[in-house]
Amino acid sequence: MVKINDDLLIKSLTIDWSRISSGSYLCKIPAIGSLTDLQFSSPVTCFVGENGTGKSTLLEALAISAGFNPEGGNRNYRFSTYDSHSELHSAVKLARGIHRPQYGYFLRAETYYALAIQEEYYSSQPGGNPEHLHKRSHGEGFLTIVEDHFVPNGLYFLDEPESALSPQSQLALLYSICECVSGGSQFFIATHSPILLGIPNADLLEFDGGEIHRCRYEDTEQYRVMEMFINHREYVLKQILEDFEK
Numbered sequence: 267m268v269k270i271n272d273d274l275l276i277k278s279l280t281i282d283w284s285r286i287s288s289g290s291y292l293c294k295i296p297a298i299g300s301l302t303d304l305q306f307s308s309p310v311t312c313f314v315g316e317n318g319t320g321k322s323t324l325l326e327a328l329a330i331s332a333g334f335n336p337e338g339g340n341r342n343y344r345f346s347t348y349d350s351h352s353e354l355h356s357a358v359k360l361a362r363g364i365h366r367p368q369y370g371y372f373l374r375a376e377t378y379y380a381l382a383i384q385e386e387y388y389s390s391q392p393g394g395n396p397e398h399l400h401k402r403s404h405g406e407g408f409l410t411i412v413e414d415h416f417v418p419n420g421l422y423f424l425d426e427p428e429s430a431l432s433p434q435s436q437l438a439l440l441y442s443i444c445e446c447v448s449g450g451s452q453f454f455i456a457t458h459s460p461i462l463l464g465i466p467n468a469d470l471l472e473f474d475g476g477e478i479h480r481c482r483y484e485d486t487e488q489y490r491v492m493e494m495f496i497n498h499r500e501y502v503l504k505q506i507l508e509d510f511e512k
Contacts (some may be wrong), residue, residue: 278361285357308469312457315473321456329423330355334372367421374425400402418449428459438459446507
């Protein structure tokens with residue numbers, strides 16, 4: 267069970283828009299362009315919303331501002347296969363708590379292949395324990411990273427981790443998150459998963475509607491669509507597939 271408390275590793279962020287270049291596409295993302303500050307209230311914060319609403323953009327800026335490599339890994343990782351991150355991190359200032367994380371990790375779905383290569387390289391160095399992630403399925407590799415790197419008193423950023431995981435594996439990830447939080451860790455997660463959004467007491471920040479706002483689990487589009495499909499599958503399929511019956 268995730269307990270809400272004031273002893274967070276990252277308490278809030280502010281954005282100094284004077285540090286963003288004029289005409290930047292960031293200003294055209296409604297939820298991002300209207301944001302100047304954001305307070306965090308739970309050890310688990312989930313960014314939720316449709317594709318293109320700025321979830322991953324803000325998560326990435328947070329992770330880089332906290333000292334992580336744009337393409338993922340822990341704070342010691344320094345590699346780049348394609349420089350695609352935005353300039354938002356240069357304008358983000360984090361308000362930190364009194365404690366400092368002992369560890370952390372930035373895990374993002376879109377750069378997993380490059381990250382897996384680096385994981386194998388770093389673990390093959392003297393004293394390392396080689397992990398052949400490319401010899402495992404995508405989901406198995408994700409969970410191996412979780413098992414190896416998720417520990418108490420850590421700061422973690424997860425960008426759509428559900429993309430590689432079955433529902434059962436998502437539950438395993440949920441358990442690992444709650445276990446780490448009980449040991450003082452903090453998580454920021456951009457996700458479409460109704461399972462991960464269901465982490466008890468997670469702070470859900472929705473990016474739809476032009477500005478970031480808090481919402482209840484039952485009010486998220488992800489929950490409502492999944493609930494409707496499971497409980498009214500035949501009706502939903504009839505509505506979306508009716509053109510094929512003409």
